Amino acid sequence: MDPISDLRRAIAAHDHTARTFVTLSYAQSLDGSIALHPEAPFAISGAESLRLTHQLRAEHDAVLVGIGTVLADDPALTVRLAAGKSPRPIVLDSSLTIPETARIFDHPQPPIIVTSEDAPIRRVKKFVARDIPILPLSANAHGISLPELLAALPEMGIRSVMVEGGARVLASFLREKLADWALITIAPYFVGGLHAIPEPPLLSVPASAEISDFPKLNEWQSRTFGQDLVVWGTVI
Numbered sequence: 001m002d003p004i005s006d007l008r009r010a011i012a013a014h015d016h017t018a019r020t021f022v023t024l025s026y027a028q029s030l031d032g033s034i035a036l037h038p039e040a041p042f043a044i045s046g047a048e049s050l051r052l053t054h055q056l057r058a059e060h061d062a063v064l065v066g067i068g069t070v071l072a073d074d075p076a077l078t079v080r081l082a083a084g085k086s087p088r089p090i091v092l093d094s095s096l097t098i099p100e101t102a103r104i105f106d107h108p109q110p111p112i113i114v115t116s117e118d119a120p121i122r123r124v125k126k127f128v129a130r131d132i133p134i135l136p137l138s139a140n141a142h143g144i145s146l147p148e149l150l151a152a153l154p155e156m157g158i159r160s161v162m163v164e165g166g167a168r169v170l171a172s173f174l175r176e177k178l179a180d181w182a183l184i185t186i187a188p189y190f191v192g193g194l195h196a197i198p199e200p201p202l203l204s205v206p207a208s209a210e211i212s213d214f215p216k217l218n219e220w221q222s223r224t225f226g227q228d229l230v231v232w233g234t235v236i
């Protein structure tokens with residue numbers, strides 16, 4: 001049971017002509033919390049599962065987070081705890097509020113800032129002046145259009161993307177059925193913080209909905225890494 005081999009098989013079997021392959025990966029507590037407070041960093045994974053996350057990053061062409069995660073955690077999004085190349089960082093940021101000092105601007109690969117077509121022109125110009133790649137796309141009620149993004153990425157040489165969060169971004173990929181594979185680290189703590197799928201409910205379904213109406217990890221596998229339980233599989 002090796003998640004990396006399973007992931008490689010899933011990426012190889014994917015129809016890359018349609019859109020970029022999407023992996024969801026995050027760490028949660030036993031009660032489903034991915035953070036204690038939405039605006040502050042909070043380490044959940046143990047050392048062994050964190051190393052696995054870095055190995056997973058190295059298997060992808062890009063790593064994607066929402067602006068909420070950049071503001072809360074200021075992640076470097078590099079591969080440091082495993083061998084391999086750091087995937088290209090992508091940030092979903094409709095209004096271009098990412099701070100100029102964000103650590104991802106020190107990444108070895110130039111970050112792609114995905115913004116909405118309505119982003120303030122004054123901020124767009126600031127990024128263009130700094131030679132930072134901006135990708136303007138249309139937006140819907142939940143944010144930037146993910147189907148448009150995934151259709152655009154192959155032309156940029158990005159065939160696979162690892163979505164690391166945060167909560168609203170994970171919910172969007174699941175809601176729009178755009179996740180192909182997922183690996184979730186479960187740490188043995190009760191936190192009562194920000195949940196991986198925030199309110200309101202993921203799907204608008206009637207009260208009579210059944211569990212089988214929701215996204216599922218198909219034929220999932222599990223293994224412990226240190227004190228954490230890691231589960232993975234294809235999302236259907």
Ligand SMILES: NC(=O)c1ccc[n+]([C@@H]2O[C@H](COP(=O)([O-])OP(=O)(O)OC[C@H]3O[C@@H](n4cnc5c(N)ncnc54)[C@H](OP(=O)(O)O)[C@@H]3O)[C@@H](O)[C@H]2O)c1
Pocket residue numbers: 025026027028033034035036037038039040041042044065066067068069070072073092093094095097142143144145146164165166167168169170172194
């Ligand atoms: N435990 C873990 O594995 C893990 C991993 C990552 C993050 N986190 C935690 O997650 C928290 C941040 O989560 P969050 O929900 O506040 O922020 P987030 O999901 O990182 O970012 C959400 C923001 O991204 C932008 N966005 C653009 N297009 C979007 C789309 N299609 N769908 C969703 N969002 C889109 C929106 O802001 P605009 O409208 O301004 O564009 C939205 O408010 C932090 O506490 C962080 O520590 C935990």
